[in-house]
Amino acid sequence: MNYRIIIIIFTLFSFISIAMILHTKTIKKNAVIASATQMAKLYSQAISTFRTIYSSKVVTIAEKNALPAIHDFHNKNAIPLPATLTIILGNKIAEIGEGEKVSLYSPYPFPWRKETGGLTDEFSKKAWAYIEKNKTQPYSEIINENNSKFMRYAIADIMRPSCVACHNSHIDSPKTDWKPGDIRGILDIKIPLDNILSSTKNDLTFTILIYTALAILGLIGLIFEISKHKNETKQLAHAVKERTIELEQEKGIAIKANNAKTEFLSRMSHELRTPLHAVIGFSQLLKLDAKTGSQKENCNEVINASYHLLELINEVLDLAQIESGNLNVRTEEVEIDNILNEAIRLLTSFAEDKGINIDEYITTGYCVYADNTRLKQVFLNLISNAIKYNIKNGTVSVNVVLKKSDTIRINIVDTGLGLDKNQLDNLFTPFERLGAENSHIDGIGIGLTISKQLVELMNGKMGVISKPNEGSTFWVELKCVENKKI
Numbered sequence: 001m002n003y004r005i006i007i008i009i010f011t012l013f014s015f016i017s018i019a020m021i022l023h024t025k026t027i028k029k030n031a032v033i034a035s036a037t038q039m040a041k042l043y044s045q046a047i048s049t050f051r052t053i054y055s056s057k058v059v060t061i062a063e064k065n066a067l068p069a070i071h072d073f074h075n076k077n078a079i080p081l082p083a084t085l086t087i088i089l090g091n092k093i094a095e096i097g098e099g100e101k102v103s104l105y106s107p108y109p110f111p112w113r114k115e116t117g118g119l120t121d122e123f124s125k126k127a128w129a130y131i132e133k134n135k136t137q138p139y140s141e142i143i144n145e146n147n148s149k150f151m152r153y154a155i156a157d158i159m160r161p162s163c164v165a166c167h168n169s170h171i172d173s174p175k176t177d178w179k180p181g182d183i184r185g186i187l188d189i190k191i192p193l194d195n196i197l198s199s200t201k202n203d204l205t206f207t208i209l210i211y212t213a214l215a216i217l218g219l220i221g222l223i224f225e226i227s228k229h230k231n232e233t234k235q236l237a238h239a240v241k242e243r244t245i246e247l248e249q250e251k252g253i254a255i256k257a258n259n260a261k262t263e264f265l266s267r268m269s270h271e272l273r274t275p276l277h278a279v280i281g282f283s284q285l286l287k288l289d290a291k292t293g294s295q296k297e298n299c300n301e302v303i304n305a306s307y308h309l310l311e312l313i314n315e316v317l318d319l320a321q322i323e324s325g326n327l328n329v330r331t332e333e334v335e336i337d338n339i340l341n342e343a344i345r346l347l348t349s350f351a352e353d354k355g356i357n358i359d360e361y362i363t364t365g366y367c368v369y370a371d372n373t374r375l376k377q378v379f380l381n382l383i384s385n386a387i388k389y390n391i392k393n394g395t396v397s398v399n400v401v402l403k404k405s406d407t408i409r410i411n412i413v414d415t416g417l418g419l420d421k422n423q424l425d426n427l428f429t430p431f432e433r434l435g436a437e438n439s440h441i442d443g444i445g446i447g448l449t450i451s452k453q454l455v456e457l458m459n460g461k462m463g464v465i466s467k468p469n470e471g472s473t474f475w476v477e478l479k480c481v482e483n484k485k486i
Contacts, residue, residue: 040153040189099192106185127154149193157185329457337363343379359397367481378451386414419466
C-alpha cells in the first residue's frame with residue numbers, strides 16, 4: 001500500500017485525536033460548571049424557601065405571642081431574625097460540609113455586621129455591581145483558594161413587603177427608604193469543585209479511551225478498505241483498459257462502416273439521379289407529344305413521382321453526410337426576409353393546391369449568420385410540412401421576433417391537428433413519421449431531423465411548441481447581426 005496514504009491517514013487521525021481531547025476538556029469544564037451551578041441553584045432555592053417559611057410561619061406566630069425576632073437572641077426570650085438564622089445555617093453548613101459555604105451580605109450592613117456583612121472581597125463587589133443592574137440574573141465565578149477550585153454563585157436578596165417597615169423604622173438601620181422589590185443584599189453560595197472535577201475526569205478519561213479504541217479500529221478498517229479499494233481499482237483500470245481497446249476497435253469498425261455507407265449512398269445517389277433525370281426528361285418529352293388528357297396525366301404522374309424520388313435521395317444523402325461530418329456549412333451574413341419570401345413564393349402554388357392559405361409575411365430587415373442555401377432548405381421543409389399536415393382550409397403564418405439583442409426567432413405557425421407528448425418526444429427521430437406513414441401524405445420522416453441538425457451546424461437552435469387540436473409552432477433561433485437592418 002502507498003505509504004503516503006498511510007502517513008496522511010495517520011496525520012488526520014492525530015489531528016482528530018487532539019481535537020477530541022481538546023473538545024473533551026471543554027466538555028469536562030462545561031459539565032463541571034453545569035453541575036456546580038445546578039447544585040448552587042438548589043442550595044439558594046432551599047435557603048430562600050427556608051427563609052420564606054421561617055418568616056411567614058415562625059416569626060409571625062412568635063411575634064403574636066410576644067416573642068420578638070432579634071439578631072442578638074442568645075440568652076434572651078427571643079428568636080433570631082430570618083437573616084441571622086440564615087447566616088447561622090450557612091456557618092453550620094460550612095462546618096459539616098466539604099467546603100460548601102452560604103453567606104449573606106449587603107452594602108448596607110447593620111452596625112453589628114459591618115466587619116463581616118459588607119462587601120468584603122473582590123467577588124462580592126463584582127457580584128453586587130452586576131446584580132444591581134440585572135436583578136433577576138445570578139452572577140458566578142470559578143475561583144482558586146488554597147490550591148482548590150470553587151464556584152461562587154450569587155443571587156439577589158430581595159426586600160420582602162413584610163420586612164420593609166422593620167428595616168425603615170429600626171434605629172440602627174443604615175438605610176430607611178426601602179421599598180418592596182429593592183435589592184437589599186446578596187445570597188452567596190460557595191461550592192467546592194475538586195470532587196466534581198475528579199469524578200468528571202474519571203468519566204471523561206474512560207470516554208476518551210473508548211473513543212481512542214474506536215478510532216484505532218476505524219483506522220485499521222480504513223487502511224484495510226483502502227487496500228481493498230486499491231486492488232479493485234487496479235482490476236477496474238485493467239478492465240477499463242481492455243474495454244477501451246475493444247471500443248477503439250469497434251469505433252474503427254463503425255467509422256469504416258459509416259464511411260462505406262456514405263460512399264455507397266453517394267455513389268448510389270449519383271447512379272440513381274442520372275437515370276431519374278433521364279426519366280424526367282423523357283417524361284416531359286412524352287407529355288409534349290401526348291394527344292389525350294389521359295396520356296398527359298400519366299406523364300405528370302411519372303414526372304411527379306420521379307421528382308419525389310429525387311427529393312428523397314437528396315435527403316438521405318444529406319442525412320448521411322451530416323452523420324459522417326462531411327457536410328460543409330458556410331456561415332455568412334444572410335438577409336432573413338429574402339430567404340423567407342423566396343421559400344413562401346416557391347410553396348404558394350403547393351399551398352393553393354392543398355387549399356391552405358399562407359398569411360402575408362411582414363418583413364423585418366434582420367440579418368443573421370447562416371448558410372444561405374441550407375437555411376432556405378430548412379424553411380422549405382418547415383413551411384411545406386405546415387402545409388401538408390394542416391387541416392382543410394387551414395392557415396400557415398411566418399413571423400420573426402427579436403428574442404435577445406443578438407438572437408432572433410423565426411416562427412412557422414400552422415392550424416393543424418397538433419402533437420401530443422409522445423409525438424413530441426419522437427418528433428426528431430430519423431424515419432419516424434408519427435403515424436403519417438398510413439396516410440396519403442408523402443415523406444420518409446427525415447426532413448425534420450435534417451433541418452434540426454442543419455440549424456445546429458449554423459450555431460442555432462430549433463424546437464416546437466404544440467398541443468393536440470391547437471396546431472403547432474416550429475421555431476428556429478439564429479444569431480443576428482447586431483445593429484444591422486436592411
